[in-house]
Amino acid sequence: MTTxxxxxxxxxxxxxxxxxxxxxxxxxxxxxxxxxxSPQSSSQDEEGSDxxxxxxxxxxxxxxxxxxxMDDAGRMTRISYERKTPEGWQQTIRRMVLLxxxxxxxxxxxxxxRYLADEHGLAPExxxxxxxxxxxxxxxxxxxxxxxxxxxxxCHSMGRVITQRRTKEEWELLVAMHRGYYPxxxxxxxxxxxxxxxxxxxxxxPSDSRHPMEKAIDHLAATYPLETDEWTAWSxxxxxxxxxxxxxIAGHSAFSGPMYGFVDVTPVEGSEGEFTTEAxxxxxxxxxxxTRTGSANVYTGFQWRGRSTDPGEGDSMREVMFIERDWRRxxxxxxxxxxxxxxxxxxLYRADGPLITGVYxxxxxxxxxxxxxxxxxxxxxxxxQPADIDFGPRVVVTEIIDAGADAIRLRASVATDxxxxxxxxxxxxxxxxxxxxxxxxxxxxRVTPQAxxxxxxxxxAPKQFxxxxxxxxxxxxxxEPGTDDDLDLGALDVTxxxxxxxxxxxxDDIDFVGELGADxxxxxxxxxxxxxxxGNRNNVGDVWAVATYESEELGRPLRGRALLIxxxxxxxxxxxxxxxx
Amino acid sequence: MxxxxxxxxxxxxxxxxxxxxxxxxxxxxxxxxxxxxxxxxHIPMGCSLVFSPGWEVDRSGGxxxxxxxxxxxxxxxxxxxxxxxxxxxxxxxxxxWTSKCAxxxxxxxxxxxxxx
Numbered sequence: 001m002t003t004x005x006x007x008x009x010x011x012x013x014x015x016x017x018x019x020x021x022x023x024x025x026x027x028x029x030x031x032x033x034x035x036x037x038s039p040q041s042s043s044q045d046e047e048g049s050d051x052x053x054x055x056x057x058x059x060x061x062x063x064x065x066x067x068x069x070m071d072d073a074g075r076m077t078r079i080s081y082e083r084k085t086p087e088g089w090q091q092t093i094r095r096m097v098l099l100x101x102x103x104x105x106x107x108x109x110x111x112x113x114r115y116l117a118d119e120h121g122l123a124p125e126x127x128x129x130x131x132x133x134x135x136x137x138x139x140x141x142x143x144x145x146x147x148x149x150x151x152x153x154x155c156h157s158m159g160r161v162i163t164q165r166r167t168k169e170e171w172e173l174l175v176a177m178h179r180g181y182y183p184x185x186x187x188x189x190x191x192x193x194x195x196x197x198x199x200x201x202x203x204x205x206p207s208d209s210r211h212p213m214e215k216a217i218d219h220l221a222a223t224y225p226l227e228t229d230e231w232t233a234w235s236x237x238x239x240x241x242x243x244x245x246x247x248x249i250a251g252h253s254a255f256s257g258p259m260y261g262f263v264d265v266t267p268v269e270g271s272e273g274e275f276t277t278e279a280x281x282x283x284x285x286x287x288x289x290x291t292r293t294g295s296a297n298v299y300t301g302f303q304w305r306g307r308s309t310d311p312g313e314g315d316s317m318r319e320v321m322f323i324e325r326d327w328r329r330x331x332x333x334x335x336x337x338x339x340x341x342x343x344x345x346x347x348l349y350r351a352d353g354p355l356i357t358g359v360y361x362x363x364x365x366x367x368x369x370x371x372x373x374x375x376x377x378x379x380x381x382x383x384x385q386p387a388d389i390d391f392g393p394r395v396v397v398t399e400i401i402d403a404g405a406d407a408i409r410l411r412a413s414v415a416t417d418x419x420x421x422x423x424x425x426x427x428x429x430x431x432x433x434x435x436x437x438x439x440x441x442x443x444x445x446r447v448t449p450q451a452x453x454x455x456x457x458x459x460x461a462p463k464q465f466x467x468x469x470x471x472x473x474x475x476x477x478x479x480e481p482g483t484d485d486d487l488d489l490g491a492l493d494v495t496x497x498x499x500x501x502x503x504x505x506x507x508d509d510i511d512f513v514g515e516l517g518a519d520x521x522x523x524x525x526x527x528x529x530x531x532x533x534x535g536n537r538n539n540v541g542d543v544w545a546v547a548t549y550e551s552e553e554l555g556r557p558l559r560g561r562a563l564l565i566x567x568x569x570x571x572x573x574x575x576x577x578x579x580x581x
Numbered sequence: 582m583x584x585x586x587x588x589x590x591x592x593x594x595x596x597x598x599x600x601x602x603x604x605x606x607x608x609x610x611x612x613x614x615x616x617x618x619x620x621x622x623h624i625p626m627g628c629s630l631v632f633s634p635g636w637e638v639d640r641s642g643g644x645x646x647x648x649x650x651x652x653x654x655x656x657x658x659x660x661x662x663x664x665x666x667x668x669x670x671x672x673x674x675x676x677x678w679t680s681k682c683a684x685x686x687x688x689x690x691x692x693x694x695x696x697x
Contacts, residue, residue: 098674099673099674155664155665155666155667156666181662181665181670181672181673182662182665182670182672183662183672184661184662184663188661188663453637459690460689460690460692460694461694462694501643502598503641503643503644503645504645505594505598507645509644528650528652528689528690529650529652529653529686529689530650535649535650536649536650536653536686537649537650538649538650538651538652540644540647540649541644542643542644542645565637565638565642565643565644566644567637567638567644567647568636568637568647568651569651569694570667570694571655571667571668571669571692571694572665572666572667572668572669572674572675572694573694
């Protein structure tokens with residue numbers, strides 16, 4: 001990585017003037033605002049403090065030491081007092097390259113990210129709650145501390161925050177960095193980093209005079225400190241995982257439905273935690289098999305970051321997975337798309353014996369006769385007999401159509417009085433808990449995701465697509481909708497349509513936002529002002545994605561719907577090179 | 582409403598809108614409930630609900646309150662670094678972002694997406 005020659009930037013002077021005014025004014029206004037911003041102040045100077053992780057990596061030291069001074073114990077300012085994910089360290093290095101004129105070759109940058117993610121990383125227990133950030137998953141996330149949450153999520157995901165560990169001084173410096181680079185954060189938003197009025201008082205108690213940023217710093221320093229028991233235990237225990245061998249894979253994507261297959265993982269000779277992969281995946285709906293080849297790095301002993309490509313299609317997917325401590329299971333998301341919106345949720349199981357990855361279809365109706373069903377897996381017995389396959393009481397395998405090591409096609413019947421619920425599956429020595437659902441009626445249609453988001457694009461910005469899936473739902477044994485025992489019956493064949501979500505009078509979003517295809521894939525319309533729309537509005541809007549299922553047993557259609565937000569593009573994309581590439 | 586008859590145009594409009602499920606008339610901005618929806622707006626990753634308007638969605642969780650068209654307001658976001666995670670900021674990352682595009686509403690096709 002090399003930096004491009006930079007043109008003189010007039011706004012630097014402007015920034016310095018504004019920045020100094022802000023800090024000067026802040027210091028005058030309140031002594032509480034005097035957050036330490038001295039770039040070389042470090043926690044090791046505190047009396048009796050021995051926190052900080054020594055940096056013992058030649059490339060990191062030589063490339064960083066000109067700004068980040070090293071003390072006698074090998075601790076470097078800033079770097080020794082933070083722990084982050086590989087993505088977190090990558091973002092730091094990218095900022096150093098972009099804004100501080102650091103010049104690094106790509107290989108050196110990767111080496112530094114690897115070292116820092118390993119030695120200044122997170123323990124598995126620390127990384128798990130914020131793993132959605134690395135998986136680029138769009139989820140509803142509700143953080144425990146409202147003051148901190150509201151301050152951070154006005155610009156970025158909370159996942160970026162909870163996947164870091166710092167000393168209190170480092171959290172203060174992080175806030176100072178935001179105030180320096182983006183001076184408006186003090187006042188913009190609700191709330192800004194600084195309080196804009198007298199402190200609010202709750203009842204009779206003394207009012208809390210801290211600024212919002214000070215509340216956040218106190219919370220973050222207490223909740224996400226540099227030193228934790230989890231990290232101490234993990235750094236003593238951490239090693240490069242030995243993941244070589246065959247893994248069974250169960251995947252599900254709203255775009256393609258269930259996918260089953262296997263991944264052969266081969267260690268790269270002479271490396272620690274580097275692997276090449278060759279995956280074969282079968283789309284169970286179409287029966288089509290695809291292969292993917294790729295490579296991956298494992299950071300901190302448990303964070304899989306890879307990339308794989310289908311040689312025929314040429315499509316490339318990033319792979320982010322969490323490796324469990326027993327090295328027998330890893331799970332995560334493989335994704336692609338301009339906004340990482342096209343993804344496959346995957347779970348990999350080590351296949352050193354017979355292994356069942358799943359069945360299709362995932363649900364059988366009571367009274368079903370000679371229904372065809374396929375069991376997917378690895379090393380399945382090819383001489384299997386109907387009696388060897390056990391779906392539990394009153395589900396009988398009547399015929400084996402075809403038995404292969406990776407799939408067993410069979411016919412099964414379900415008694416009319418069979419109890420409804422989830423059934424464990426046993427095939428010889430292999431087991432898969434809750435592999436099959438026995439149900440009586442499709443009681444409802446649930447559209448997932450319940451709230452989808454797409455972005456207009458195609459001219460300047462790329463489009464962000466939204467894929468919906470209609471899942472059949474049975475009310476379960478209690479017959480009541482919306483209870484914990486409701487059963488998920490897998491995807492249904494439905495008719496898709498859009499309906500207006502009337503947010504305003506004469507709302508006409510549906511005429512502009514885009515098209516919902518017969519397969520549930522929403523393709524947004526073009527970006528840019530639309531002269532054909534009042535006020536030259538963009539083709540944005542809120543609509544319902546509606547699935548209609550013709551239910552034979554009820555004699556009437558069942559409908560399910562999800563809110564679809566079609567919104568504006570991002571003009572700044574913070575991706576770029578990623579760990580594991 | 583069945584026992585009331587609209588006697589002027591405005592009342593007629595209100596009756597019409599009530600029959601057509603206008604969300605704006607049926608609840609509070611936050612915490613509203615519509616069928617099959619969680620009782621608070623969805624906060625997808627990267628979304629901001631707190632500013633009014635927000636970037637992807639407004640305070641109500643929809644798009645009706647956004648700056649529209651977005652190109653009309655884009656340079657203010659850039660110059661003030663108002664949306665630093667959504668629009669290139671002029672102070673640090675992209676001082677020259679607007680150099681090819683004098684007025685975004687007309688020249689928006691010349692905008693670059695920034696991959697810093």
